[in-house]
Amino acid sequence: MPDQLQSDNIHTLMLDIGKRARQASKALAIASAETKNTALDAMADAIFASEAEILNANAKDVARARENGITGSFIDRLELNESRVRAMAEGIRAIAALKDPVGDVIAAWDRPNGLQIERVRTPLGVIGVIYESRPNVTADAGALCLKAGNAVILRGGSDSAHSARAVHAALKTGLSAAGLPEDAIQIVPTTDRAAVGEMLAGLNGNVDVIVPRGGKSLVARVQSEARVPVFAHLEGLCHIYVDQSAELEMAKDIVVNAKMRRTGICGAAETLLIDKAAADRFALPLIEALEARGCLVRVDHDMLSLATARTEASDEDWSTEYLDAVIAVKLVDGISGAIGHIEKYSSHHTEAVIAEDPEVVARFFNEIDSAILLHNASTQFADGGEFGMGAEIGIATGKMHARGPVGVEQLTSFKYCVRGSGQTRA
Amino acid sequence: MPDQLQSDNIHTLMLDIGKRARQASKALAIASAETKNTALDAMADAIFASEAEILNANAKDVARARENGITGSFIDRLELNESRVRAMAEGIRAIAALKDPVGDVIAAWDRPNGLQIERVRTPLGVIGVIYESRPNVTADAGALCLKAGNAVILRGGSDSAHSARAVHAALKTGLSAAGLPEDAIQIVPTTDRAAVGEMLAGLNGNVDVIVPRGGKSLVARVQSEARVPVFAHLEGLCHIYVDQSAELEMAKDIVVNAKMRRTGICGAAETLLIDKAAADRFALPLIEALEARGCLVRVDHDMLSLATARTEASDEDWSTEYLDAVIAVKLVDGISGAIGHIEKYSSHHTEAVIAEDPEVVARFFNEIDSAILLHNASTQFADGGEFGMGAEIGIATGKMHARGPVGVEQLTSFKYCVRGSGQTRA
Numbered sequence: 001m002p003d004q005l006q007s008d009n010i011h012t013l014m015l016d017i018g019k020r021a022r023q024a025s026k027a028l029a030i031a032s033a034e035t036k037n038t039a040l041d042a043m044a045d046a047i048f049a050s051e052a053e054i055l056n057a058n059a060k061d062v063a064r065a066r067e068n069g070i071t072g073s074f075i076d077r078l079e080l081n082e083s084r085v086r087a088m089a090e091g092i093r094a095i096a097a098l099k100d101p102v103g104d105v106i107a108a109w110d111r112p113n114g115l116q117i118e119r120v121r122t123p124l125g126v127i128g129v130i131y132e133s134r135p136n137v138t139a140d141a142g143a144l145c146l147k148a149g150n151a152v153i154l155r156g157g158s159d160s161a162h163s164a165r166a167v168h169a170a171l172k173t174g175l176s177a178a179g180l181p182e183d184a185i186q187i188v189p190t191t192d193r194a195a196v197g198e199m200l201a202g203l204n205g206n207v208d209v210i211v212p213r214g215g216k217s218l219v220a221r222v223q224s225e226a227r228v229p230v231f232a233h234l235e236g237l238c239h240i241y242v243d244q245s246a247e248l249e250m251a252k253d254i255v256v257n258a259k260m261r262r263t264g265i266c267g268a269a270e271t272l273l274i275d276k277a278a279a280d281r282f283a284l285p286l287i288e289a290l291e292a293r294g295c296l297v298r299v300d301h302d303m304l305s306l307a308t309a310r311t312e313a314s315d316e317d318w319s320t321e322y323l324d325a326v327i328a329v330k331l332v333d334g335i336s337g338a339i340g341h342i343e344k345y346s347s348h349h350t351e352a353v354i355a356e357d358p359e360v361v362a363r364f365f366n367e368i369d370s371a372i373l374l375h376n377a378s379t380q381f382a383d384g385g386e387f388g389m390g391a392e393i394g395i396a397t398g399k400m401h402a403r404g405p406v407g408v409e410q411l412t413s414f415k416y417c418v419r420g421s422g423q424t425r426a
Numbered sequence: 427m428p429d430q431l432q433s434d435n436i437h438t439l440m441l442d443i444g445k446r447a448r449q450a451s452k453a454l455a456i457a458s459a460e461t462k463n464t465a466l467d468a469m470a471d472a473i474f475a476s477e478a479e480i481l482n483a484n485a486k487d488v489a490r491a492r493e494n495g496i497t498g499s500f501i502d503r504l505e506l507n508e509s510r511v512r513a514m515a516e517g518i519r520a521i522a523a524l525k526d527p528v529g530d531v532i533a534a535w536d537r538p539n540g541l542q543i544e545r546v547r548t549p550l551g552v553i554g555v556i557y558e559s560r561p562n563v564t565a566d567a568g569a570l571c572l573k574a575g576n577a578v579i580l581r582g583g584s585d586s587a588h589s590a591r592a593v594h595a596a597l598k599t600g601l602s603a604a605g606l607p608e609d610a611i612q613i614v615p616t617t618d619r620a621a622v623g624e625m626l627a628g629l630n631g632n633v634d635v636i637v638p639r640g641g642k643s644l645v646a647r648v649q650s651e652a653r654v655p656v657f658a659h660l661e662g663l664c665h666i667y668v669d670q671s672a673e674l675e676m677a678k679d680i681v682v683n684a685k686m687r688r689t690g691i692c693g694a695a696e697t698l699l700i701d702k703a704a705a706d707r708f709a710l711p712l713i714e715a716l717e718a719r720g721c722l723v724r725v726d727h728d729m730l731s732l733a734t735a736r737t738e739a740s741d742e743d744w745s746t747e748y749l750d751a752v753i754a755v756k757l758v759d760g761i762s763g764a765i766g767h768i769e770k771y772s773s774h775h776t777e778a779v780i781a782e783d784p785e786v787v788a789r790f791f792n793e794i795d796s797a798i799l800l801h802n803a804s805t806q807f808a809d810g811g812e813f814g815m816g817a818e819i820g821i822a823t824g825k826m827h828a829r830g831p832v833g834v835e836q837l838t839s840f841k842y843c844v845r846g847s848g849q850t851r852a
Contacts, residue, residue: 026769030793103792111814115803122795124825208825229655229826236446250848256851343452344630365843366529369455369548377541377846384850387842388537399550399634399839400655401827413825416813417791420803425812 018203024183033100039098043174057166123149132214133157148411158191237265243355244278267382444629450609451534459526466522469600483592549575558640559583574837662692669781670704693808
């Protein structure tokens with residue numbers, strides 16, 4: 001097939017998907033909480049019931065990936081087993097158990113002329129999710145968007161195509177069981193990359209927001225090409241600042257946890273800033289605590305005398321998201337130095353301050369503009385579940401609409417409902 | 427000068443404006459409410475003090491516009507007089523008197539592990555305002571953005587360039603008086619349209635949102651070209667539905683006010699839908715009330731027998747925003763018919779229902795997805811001031827971030843501040 005013809009076909013196919021998603025979103029917007037929960041529970045049941053089909057489909061994906069020479073963490077993310085399939089179903093039930101955000105009155109006030117104004121949550125509309133080869137995203141994202149009354153268009157990685165289709169079949173069963181349109185959760189039936197381009201162009205106004213789930217290159221492409229709003233973070237270059245007023249034992253626990261609990265997540269700390277005034281007391285104990293857990297420590301030039309025989313950090317280290325057991329450590333001139341460094345290098349995702357001095361904490365909270373700021377707690381709490389939001393579809397570092405964990409509430413918009421008794425405007 | 431060279435120059439000029447705005451936004455973000463109010467009060471004083479300069483500058487703009495053959499409402503919007511200059515200054519004082527949104531705790535909750543989470547308002551960053559020849563927008567938009575802690579880049583119409591520069595000089599005086607950077611409110615010093623294109627491209631990430639203020643063609647260009655978020659409405663095709671349960675006298679008052687109080691504003695009603703079940707009782711009295719105020723009434727084909735000798739509405743009327751003393755009237759099958767018509771033709775700005783039946787009102791509020799829905803009140807209340815938000819920079823019909831009136835709160839974002847006592851993640 002000539003390329004142009006193929007690309008015309010994909011254009012037509014994708015516009016049709018968008019149109020059907022918009023149509024379905026209208027039914028979802030007025031569906032009751034009970035109807036949506038019926039669908040979600042039926043989806044979970046269908047995933048349990050089709051465990052064998054899902055595992056078979058997944059085995060095909062894994063075999064094909066292995067044939068293509070793929071190994072390691074990619075296979076780990078792709079591969080399902082019984083407990084992972086069950087976790088998927090349980091995740092959907094947990095989403096069903098969340099409070100329905102649609103119809104919530106976010107704010108209400110009366111005007112002197114008697115008008116009663118309410119700001120009421122509504123669904124956003126249609127959400128496009130573009131993700132890599134993690135079969136569970138099909139279930140998580142589909143369920144979370146539905147809970148918030150949104151239609152969703154899912155575009156998974158080509159390596160997980162069989163798995164995604166099998167999971168999607170279970171989701172459709174759930175929608176039908178509740179009498180909701182099957183187009184509420186659609187999966188893009190082609191692995192052609194042109195389909196992603198069509199989604200990013202907005203499908204004729206039929207995609208309200210795009211959520212990319214995956215590595216930096218996927219997010220970068222989405223952020224640079226999307227003509228619709230995007231909820232995403234390109235990277236999580238998270239900092240911890242240990243002030244001279246910190247309690248050392250607490251600082252050690254938090255720094256080790258923030259870096260080493262899981263090194264591959266976006267909330268993992270990448271740079272440790274230590275107050276110069278406490279360098280003698282804090283630097284070696286903190287470094288040794290990290291090294292005892294197997295962390296490679298790269299220190300700033302002026303720390304080499306304190307921490308001999310350590311690797312020297314280069315300028316590049318301050319802007320590197322290692323996502324590995326590596327940390328860059330620097331001495332800074334107190335809270336002002338910490339703020340200056342963070343404003344220069346941060347990805348505005350998550351930063352923590354370890355301090356007992358309330359003025360230091362106040363400046364850290366006021367002057368740093370990142371999505372999440374923590375005091376005396378690990379950066380690894382940067383997570384919708386840990387925030388009590390239930391499931392999340394990701395973490396956003398943009399400042400529009402959603403910032404920080406994107407949970408079910410962040411997938412909504414609002415409208416004003418105004419009640420009067422005959423008021424006219426003078 | 428060859429065109430390419432000129433366009434390179436504008437590119438460089440605009441990127442520099444963006445960079446300076448971002449830099450200024452950092453100082454604004456941590457400026458206290460008192461500092462910002464000192465600046466705003468000094469701006470108002472400076473506008474009073476430079477009334478003569480502002481009127482002289484404006485006289486040049488008006489003379490030039492007249493030379494170019496411009497007349498009517500365009501001149502009316504452009505022309506200043508003493509009372510308009512004073513209203514500008516008083517508008518700034520009113521913005522100073524608003525509650526400072528930055529630092530507000532929007533939500534707060536504790537986690538079982540003791541973490542205390544707060545969602546705190548922050549400025550958005552840098553706002554680009556692109557407007558036509560209304561000199562007052564320079565003052566209003568500059569002051570409102572400043573109040574919310576944002577830097578602003580103002581691009582006014584070429585016809586008001588002298589006026590805008592004179593007003594801007596007063597705003598800069600105010601910024602200096604409070605020790606705030608003058609780059610906090612910048613005015614684009616060229617009337618070349620390429621400068622608008624640069625703003626819409628986002629100035630290297632240094633514009634966070636664009637607000638267009640002006641006619642439909644300006645808004646359409648901004649919406650189609652902008653690579654950054656836009657707060658706007660393309661049109662206000664507002665509907666009123668009069669249900670059979672309505673009180674006729676109230677309906678007459680509201681319909682007449684919604685259409686005729688001011689016909690040129692976005693909240694003016696454009697289509698009147700009447701419940702077929704009450705056609706005999708309501709249609710003629712409503713039409714006659716409108717006509718008594720000088721409104722031209724265009725009726726649907728099946729109303730011609732009820733309202734003889736009226737103009738017949740064509741299909742085009744249902745999607746026409748007249749912004750004039752004209753209204754289209756149609757009979758619909760109760761609330762379901764009204765919802766169907768509105769979902770098909772509405773610009774999702776503002777709609778009103780006149781009814782006493784609570785089920786009808788509930789369906790109207792639940793099933794229609796417009797920014798503002800009113801019950802038994804005029805659509806002309808679609809205004810930030812009437813909502814009690816103080817000044818507004820416009821009304822948005824998009825669903826992301828801001829919807830409805832865009833006041834000082836809608837020009838903010840938020841961050842999470844989390845307080846712990848040594849928590850690490852398991």
